[in-house]
Amino acid sequence: MKELSLNILDIVQNSIRAEAAEISIMINESLSGDLYQIIIKDNGRGIPDEILRNVTDPFVTTRTKRRMGLGLSLLKYHAELTGGAMEIISNVGKGTEVIVNFSFSHIDRQPLGDIAGILVILMASNQDINFIYTHKTEYGEYRFSSEETKEYLEVAALNEMNLLEEIGWMIGENLKEIKVSGFELRERNRVIL
């Protein structure tokens, strides 16, 4: 995976499978502290201790269709490449928190990529989950919550693609505002093929 946002999409799938009702994605950028931190927190069913111990082993998965689970191990690898680390805190019945620290300035730290597009995909296919996205940089902080957006717009679900696309652009404009590093906003009305 070439972008951190794709890794985030992958890790969030675990939270979705754990039947989380609220998934929060936090990114903290600190150039002065040379830290790029991603925190993914959910209120799903949590990971039992015996699985948690081996969760970053690529040959451990709770799936039955195949015997490998690469998502967490891949992200851990990417973090360690930059001199960072990954930590997973999980309580059965309460939820799981994945904290990944990267060295901000390391050449192997991938760019963020199209995080706005990732949020749009997640919201489009998981209407019942509240996604909260917080991004902190040295220029400010931006917070987005799909539940709050629904309430503000007085809509029952975010299922219209036009609306979701606009939400994506809105997130993008706000991220540009706080000068998010490595963020790539997909151009509007891109001509395909």
Added chain:
Amino acid sequence: MSKITSLADLKKRREELKSGLDIRVKAIDPESVVQVKVAMATCGIASGAKTVMEFFLEQLERRNVEAVVTQTGCMGYCYAEPTIEVKLPGQDPVVFGFVDLKRADQIIEKYIKTGELVDGIIPVNYQTIDLKE
């Protein structure tokens, strides 16, 4: 188009658009519309499932196809990612592998609109895999 930077802008724009657009109520019964499932596990994401999913979300809406696009886990065809499963109403699901944007376009234009099969079909046997477990 003016920039949308806050929820207030978004709401204003919704209100402007409302008059011009007929608001489509999504069918509640997914069985009566086209269902597209994009496999989105590590293998899928790494080979470009995000772009494929965005394409289906946007283009089905733009081409006025009543459809539900969702994501699913790994179907076990990691070698053929990105894979998608398309279920036309009243028919058995068909799994397509190696889906890039060109093939995604063919799937919409040929398979979804006219029922004509296109390249890249993976002979489906995952029902039998389930039984074996």
